[in-house]
Amino acid sequence: MPTAWRKNAARAAAGLNPLYAAGTVFLVxxxxxxxxxxxxxxxAIAGIYALLVIGYQLVFGHAGAISLAQAAFFGLxxxxxxxLATRLGLPFLVTFPASLAAAAALAALVALxxxxxxxxxxxxxxxxxxxxxLAAAVNWESLTGGGGGLGGVPPVSxxxxxxxxxxxxxxxxxxxxxxxxxxxxLLIRGPRGLAIRAAREAPMAAGAVGIDxxxxxxxxxxxxxxxxxxxxALHAHLLGVVSPEVLRLPVMVSxxxxxxxxxxxxxxxxxxxxxxxxxxxxxxxxxxRFGPLVYGLALLATIIAAPDGLTGAAARLRQFLWxxxxxxxxxxxxxxxxxxxxxxxxxLKVSDLxxxxxxxxxxxxxxxxxxxxxxxxxxxxNGSGKTTILNLITGIxxxxxxxxxxxxxxxxxxxxxxxxRRGIGRAFQTPMLVESMTALxxxxxxxxxxxxxxxxxxxxxxxxxxxxxxxxxxxxxxxxSAMHRRVAELPHGARRRVEIARALAAHxxxxxxxxxxxxxxxxxxxxLRSTLRDLAAQGMALIVIEHDFHFLSGLASRLICLxxxxxIAQGTADAVRRNRLVVAAFFGPTPGEDGAP
Amino acid sequence: xxxIQxxxxxxxLAAAVALIHPGLIGPAMAQTxxxxxxxxxxxxGPLALEGTSQxxxxxxxxxxxxxxxxxxxxxxxxGAAPExxxxxxxxxxxxxxxxxxxxPIFGAQMLAMLPIAAERKVPLITISGTAQLTxxxxxxxxxxxxxxxxxxxxxxxxxxxxxGKKRPAVLFQTTAYGQSGRQHLAANxxxxxxxxxxxxxxxxxxxxxxxxxxxxKQANADALVLQLHAxxxxxxxxxxxxxxxxxxxVAGSAMHQPTTxxxxxxxxxxxxxxxSASSPVSSIDPAVERWVAxxxxxxxxxxxxxxxxxxxxxxxxxxxxxxxxxGPEEMRAAxxxxxxxxxxxxxxxxxMGNMAHDAIIMCYDDQGRPRIDRRYPRLx
Numbered sequence: 001m002p003t004a005w006r007k008n009a010a011r012a013a014a015g016l017n018p019l020y021a022a023g024t025v026f027l028v029x030x031x032x033x034x035x036x037x038x039x040x041x042x043x044a045i046a047g048i049y050a051l052l053v054i055g056y057q058l059v060f061g062h063a064g065a066i067s068l069a070q071a072a073f074f075g076l077x078x079x080x081x082x083x084l085a086t087r088l089g090l091p092f093l094v095t096f097p098a099s100l101a102a103a104a105a106l107a108a109l110v111a112l113x114x115x116x117x118x119x120x121x122x123x124x125x126x127x128x129x130x131x132x133x134l135a136a137a138v139n140w141e142s143l144t145g146g147g148g149g150l151g152g153v154p155p156v157s158x159x160x161x162x163x164x165x166x167x168x169x170x171x172x173x174x175x176x177x178x179x180x181x182x183x184x185x186l187l188i189r190g191p192r193g194l195a196i197r198a199a200r201e202a203p204m205a206a207g208a209v210g211i212d213x214x215x216x217x218x219x220x221x222x223x224x225x226x227x228x229x230x231x232x233a234l235h236a237h238l239l240g241v242v243s244p245e246v247l248r249l250p251v252m253v254s255x256x257x258x259x260x261x262x263x264x265x266x267x268x269x270x271x272x273x274x275x276x277x278x279x280x281x282x283x284x285x286x287x288x289r290f291g292p293l294v295y296g297l298a299l300l301a302t303i304i305a306a307p308d309g310l311t312g313a314a315a316r317l318r319q320f321l322w323x324x325x326x327x328x329x330x331x332x333x334x335x336x337x338x339x340x341x342x343x344x345x346x347x348l349k350v351s352d353l354x355x356x357x358x359x360x361x362x363x364x365x366x367x368x369x370x371x372x373x374x375x376x377x378x379x380x381x382n383g384s385g386k387t388t389i390l391n392l393i394t395g396i397x398x399x400x401x402x403x404x405x406x407x408x409x410x411x412x413x414x415x416x417x418x419x420x421r422r423g424i425g426r427a428f429q430t431p432m433l434v435e436s437m438t439a440l441x442x443x444x445x446x447x448x449x450x451x452x453x454x455x456x457x458x459x460x461x462x463x464x465x466x467x468x469x470x471x472x473x474x475x476x477x478x479x480x481s482a483m484h485r486r487v488a489e490l491p492h493g494a495r496r497r498v499e500i501a502r503a504l505a506a507h508x509x510x511x512x513x514x515x516x517x518x519x520x521x522x523x524x525x526x527x528l529r530s531t532l533r534d535l536a537a538q539g540m541a542l543i544v545i546e547h548d549f550h551f552l553s554g555l556a557s558r559l560i561c562l563x564x565x566x567x568i569a570q571g572t573a574d575a576v577r578r579n580r581l582v583v584a585a586f587f588g589p590t591p592g593e594d595g596a597p
Numbered sequence: 598x599x600x601i602q603x604x605x606x607x608x609x610l611a612a613a614v615a616l617i618h619p620g621l622i623g624p625a626m627a628q629t630x631x632x633x634x635x636x637x638x639x640x641x642g643p644l645a646l647e648g649t650s651q652x653x654x655x656x657x658x659x660x661x662x663x664x665x666x667x668x669x670x671x672x673x674x675x676g677a678a679p680e681x682x683x684x685x686x687x688x689x690x691x692x693x694x695x696x697x698x699x700x701p702i703f704g705a706q707m708l709a710m711l712p713i714a715a716e717r718k719v720p721l722i723t724i725s726g727t728a729q730l731t732x733x734x735x736x737x738x739x740x741x742x743x744x745x746x747x748x749x750x751x752x753x754x755x756x757x758x759x760x761g762k763k764r765p766a767v768l769f770q771t772t773a774y775g776q777s778g779r780q781h782l783a784a785n786x787x788x789x790x791x792x793x794x795x796x797x798x799x800x801x802x803x804x805x806x807x808x809x810x811x812x813x814k815q816a817n818a819d820a821l822v823l824q825l826h827a828x829x830x831x832x833x834x835x836x837x838x839x840x841x842x843x844x845x846x847v848a849g850s851a852m853h854q855p856t857t858x859x860x861x862x863x864x865x866x867x868x869x870x871x872x873s874a875s876s877p878v879s880s881i882d883p884a885v886e887r888w889v890a891x892x893x894x895x896x897x898x899x900x901x902x903x904x905x906x907x908x909x910x911x912x913x914x915x916x917x918x919x920x921x922x923x924g925p926e927e928m929r930a931a932x933x934x935x936x937x938x939x940x941x942x943x944x945x946x947x948x949m950g951n952m953a954h955d956a957i958i959m960c961y962d963d964q965g966r967p968r969i970d971r972r973y974p975r976l977x
Contacts, residue, residue, distance in 0.1 A: 038691030148773030241709035
């Protein structure tokens with residue numbers, strides 16, 4: 001076995017919760033030794049739902065989108081399988097991939113308009129997809145069989161061997177769950193996992209380091225749908241009948257409940273949630289019509305006892321039973337070399353840039369040129385258009401007119417992640433960080449995109465990314481213990497420095513900073529100024545917005561002063577400070593001047 | 598690991614074993630020599646009313662078994678999905694010793710259960726009306742309720758011949774029951790020379806029927822024919838009464854149920870008719886009257902045709918068992934070839950498992966009381 005594989009396997013084994021390992025062994029022994037045909041059937045159904053929920057976790061848990069269409073993809077997969085198997089007599093080896101593909105294709109089709117929507121609008125739109133699918137299944141009787149559905153779906157048959165029930169059926173379904181779980185796990189681990197989390201929790205911050213949150217949501221939505229389609233195919237073969245019930249809201253509600261109860265982001269959560277919620281109604285069947293009440297109470301108790309899902313509870317139990325040492329800090333490379341390797345040949349040319357918000361002209365015909373090694377200061381009273389210019393340059397806003405040319409390429413109107421990948425890094429007026437992540441991971445997630453600008457997953461191991469991130473944080477005076485704290489717990493000054501470290505970790509050619517010194521004490525300001533000077537000396541171009549004229553005058557090689565969206569003065573700090581228009585913009589017209597009292 | 602931690606881990610594992618094996622929770626089953634007849638019916642979900650009638654009828658028959666016959670039964674809720682019904686079926690089959698199974702009224706659930714019944718060679722007795730059930734050549738299904746080809750023939754005959762209407766509007770549920778009934782109604786109306794001037798499928802969760810009623814009226818329909826489940830039937834009739842629809846309404850079998858009628862004021866059900874296999878609360882047969890009184894005592898509710906036919910079905914199975922049909926294959930043979938005079942009618946298989954061939958039309962009088970208006974014997 002290659003060494004890298006051995007190391008990976010050892011690392012994965014070390015991270016595995018022993019409770020899950022014990023649970024897996026228990027389930028295998030139970031299925032093989034104790035389970036009768038009914039128990040095996042329930043386990044098979046739980047496996048199908050586990051597959052459905054693993055897919056749903058990608059959308060709900062990882063992409064953070066409350067989709068109510070997962071049952072529609074499940075139902076579509078079931079109907080595709082039923083139609084192909086009963087009308088065309090096609091085998092499982094065709095029906096299964098076809099169901100996967102059909103669900104993924106539908107998801108891709110609806111994703112284009114739907115994924116643009118936010119939060120509850122997205123939920124409503126996906127609910128509508130489910131309802132449309134249900135209406136089609138009920139009313140398109142000639143194709144779907146209407147309310148009665150399609151019967152006579154044969155069991156899975158592989159290489160002439162019909163798998164109707166028993167251990168072989170369990171092996172097939174749980175084998176597919178294992179494959180599906182492994183694929184999902186591989187997808188969400190390492191640096192890509194950080195990127196997915198950043199896109200979910202702080203999309204603007206993600207875009208600023210080159211993560212394409214939109215593409216990520218699209219990929220996860222389509223993949224999640226494919227899991228749903230596959231689960232639907234298995235369900236059709238197992239049940240032998242497909243009826244509109246597979247598309248009704250209870251399936252979606254079950255899927256959602258399994259995800260929440262098991263845990264939203266861990267594959268083990270999908271499996272635990274499915275096992276529990278498929279078995280619960282069976283345990284309480286004896287209660288007849290009170291079964292749903294008992295079932296509901298049991299669910300409620302579980303949610304209260306384990307609000308972050310059973311995987312969260314399992315993690316706490318593991319910590320109690322086998323308390324482990326905290327992860328070792330990454331090795332920080334010695335402080336040598338440059339923070340930046342930006343080429344001095346960088347040139348950003350902004351021409352006639354304009355932006356209106358309704359009737360307000362936020363930016364009017366602004367032009368300037370910035371070259372590598374320069375620090376350009378942007379000043380102006382509140383509402384003068386400074387931040388809007390940065391937003392236009394970094395793609396957060398689209399300009400109404402003008403050009404933004406970076407090294408000969410017009411980047412005006414590009415998406416933020418694309419601009420970031422071209423080498424423009426950003427720190428925001430209020431630090432935008434992934435609050436639930438450590439400082440180290442906030443910086444590590446930027447590192448990867450810079451190394452591989454074509455994709456958000458560079459193929460590097462997370463440990464390498466963290467080591468490099470630690471180096472940036474160390475240079476910005478973030479100590480080892482602070483690196484491992486969630487950024488939500490850090491003081492303001494440290495958060496600012498983490499954000500700058502993240503921007504630097506993306507190896508930008510140009511760094512734009514919006515009031516970086518705000519909230520810092522004098523020592524921190526001096527350290528920041530020194531760092532920014534070093535960066536410029538190393539060839540990086542910087543645009544800095546700052547209200548503290550003293551801070552900026554000792555830093556910027558050139559200042560531009562804006563008022564009401566227009567450039568009213570530019571030049572050296574001294575020249576700008578003496579400009580009458582600048583003085584008027586900040587303090588009002590001098591007495592005796594035109595229009596002044 | 599510390600002893601306390603080991604203990605916790607062991608307790609957790611033991612609890613998992615106990616929980617995951619459903620057999621360890623719930624009633625112990627299968628005593629030697631007993632006739633085992635599980636009752637699998639929908640007690641929750643949209644068909645809970647019908648399923649509860651099924652349950653009550655079956656349980657009455659099971660507890661009324663002749664002296665010397667030991668019956669074992671358990672009631673399992675099949676909910677609203679085929680999957681739940683199949684799980685229940687697998688559960689009772691896994692425990693073994695089943696002679697015959699009372700199966701749900703829900704057609705989609707029955708369709709999913711049929712292949713398993715055939716594979717495991719266990720007969721199902723049901724009152725589901727979905728025609729397709731007995732058209733698939735499955736010898737293990739026995740329907741003790743007029744199927745759609747019987748019930749909808751009576752339904753259409755009454756509208757066209759008894760009421761003299763030739764322009765009916767048909768509102769049906771978009772479920773297996775509704776769509777199957779609508780097909781048979783359309784065929785019967787065509788055969789009888791009537792023209793369906795308007796028809797619309799209605800979702801089972803729909804609450805506002807006014808648009809459909811207005812469209813039926815605008816189509817100049819001279820009668821309104823319903824093929825809806827219980828709760829939607831009651832809601833629609835209430836809205837029809839409040840808007841003053843002004844044309845005769847002949848509903849499906851749901852309207853014969855006292856539980857449906859109880860949802861309406863007498864004025865709202867006045868003049869409404871419904872097809873059914875029987876109407877126990879309208880019967881003047883002393884045996885049926887005694888059964889109705891017993892049912893009221895036992896369940897504190899009014900019995901309907903579903904309860905009565907399910908009672909008859911189970912009694913026929915017990916009768917077969919008394920005559921020696923203990924195993925499922927013997928039971929199947931007895932049901933397939935036997936002839937049983939129940940409280941509602943006489944049952945005999947037509948060779949495809951259809952046991953009931955009579956239908957009635959009952960109507961609510963000026964005080965909203967049910968009475969049998971027409972009988973249509975031996976239609977199937």
